[in-house]
Amino acid sequence: MKRTYIVEFTKTVIDDGITRPVLPWDGMGVPVRYIAAPDGVGGYAKNWVLAVVGGMKHADISNKPGVFMLPDMGSSNNLGAMAPITKAAMTNKLKQLGIDVNQFDNNTDMATVHTKIGKMLKPDFDPFNFDIIDSA
Amino acid sequence: MAFVTDTFTETSDTAIAAHVPDSGGTITQHPNFANGGTVIAAEDRARGNSTTASSYWYYSATPASADYTVEGTGRITAADSTSLPGIASRMSTTATTWLSLHISAVDNTLFLLEVNNGSISEQVTYATSFSLNTDYVLKLEVIGTGTNGAKGYLNGILRTQLTPNVVTAAGKAGVRLRQNGRIDNYSAFTEVPSFRPAWALQQSGIIGAM
Numbered sequence: 001m002k003r004t005y006i007v008e009f010t011k012t013v014i015d016d017g018i019t020r021p022v023l024p025w026d027g028m029g030v031p032v033r034y035i036a037a038p039d040g041v042g043g044y045a046k047n048w049v050l051a052v053v054g055g056m057k058h059a060d061i062s063n064k065p066g067v068f069m070l071p072d073m074g075s076s077n078n079l080g081a082m083a084p085i086t087k088a089a090m091t092n093k094l095k096q097l098g099i100d101v102n103q104f105d106n107n108t109d110m111a112t113v114h115t116k117i118g119k120m121l122k123p124d125f126d127p128f129n130f131d132i133i134d135s136a
Numbered sequence: 137m138a139f140v141t142d143t144f145t146e147t148s149d150t151a152i153a154a155h156v157p158d159s160g161g162t163i164t165q166h167p168n169f170a171n172g173g174t175v176i177a178a179e180d181r182a183r184g185n186s187t188t189a190s191s192y193w194y195y196s197a198t199p200a201s202a203d204y205t206v207e208g209t210g211r212i213t214a215a216d217s218t219s220l221p222g223i224a225s226r227m228s229t230t231a232t233t234w235l236s237l238h239i240s241a242v243d244n245t246l247f248l249l250e251v252n253n254g255s256i257s258e259q260v261t262y263a264t265s266f267s268l269n270t271d272y273v274l275k276l277e278v279i280g281t282g283t284n285g286a287k288g289y290l291n292g293i294l295r296t297q298l299t300p301n302v303v304t305a306a307g308k309a310g311v312r313l314r315q316n317g318r319i320d321n322y323s324a325f326t327e328v329p330s331f332r333p334a335w336a337l338q339q340s341g342i343i344g345a346m
Contacts, residue, residue: 016190017169017232019255029244033260033298042254055263122257123301126283133262133295
């Protein structure tokens, strides 16, 4: 089972000469793919990552501080069809990250939202191929 | 066509800095990861000298383009963080910038990373377990800058992929080592295109307009 998360991090660690964000799945042995925004001088330009996570520990992960589970992409999963409480939570999170939510309306689908989020971190982000092999 | 091959063959234990690869010029330690390494004569494999810090090494041969594959046989001799053998491509010779694929027994994980000036732009992991003193063939194929253009294979099976559009220069091919990790049978080469011309079709092959 895979889920897509926005994860804000408050700490980085220099791990064998490479600065990496401290993320909630560290040590949990789950397959993860994440993108981040290096600042070019050994740190990060943004304090959050976009990640797709596999495995079966989503209940543990989603309860950690700074973690927001994004609604899945899907052709019928546009913002107008989304439960108001879910849409409000996502909108608040995107605003908090500095994403212009005025570019979205009820006809915007989640793939577009995922794309806009991913492109803030990495050029040419393609949500349809942002995938992992789930487990061994 | 291979532009680097290295079987790490020596008649006595030799510092990697003094080791001459089978082809591909010389091998040089990355200045940001100068923790030493040794070719073990009894094994004909390379290892790092430190248990706590990796050393990275690059081959002097310059790839014809940024699209090439590196491959090596990794082996772990201790089930802790003293191992972490890996391979790398598009390596900067001065900055901590590259694509790398390595295995970790302590994490039970295969790691594929795009590292830009010391921080991670993309990381992909594959959860699996590793046995001690067992060979694992690592292959990192990088083509272009497009979606999932970097592919990490473990024992011939695609396990990880990322989009290599931050680290785009050809750089150099290289390896990553710690004291209880090993790399052997290393090569860097340009992939033969997967297109098969008409003369290579077998009896079930069909080509041309119908």
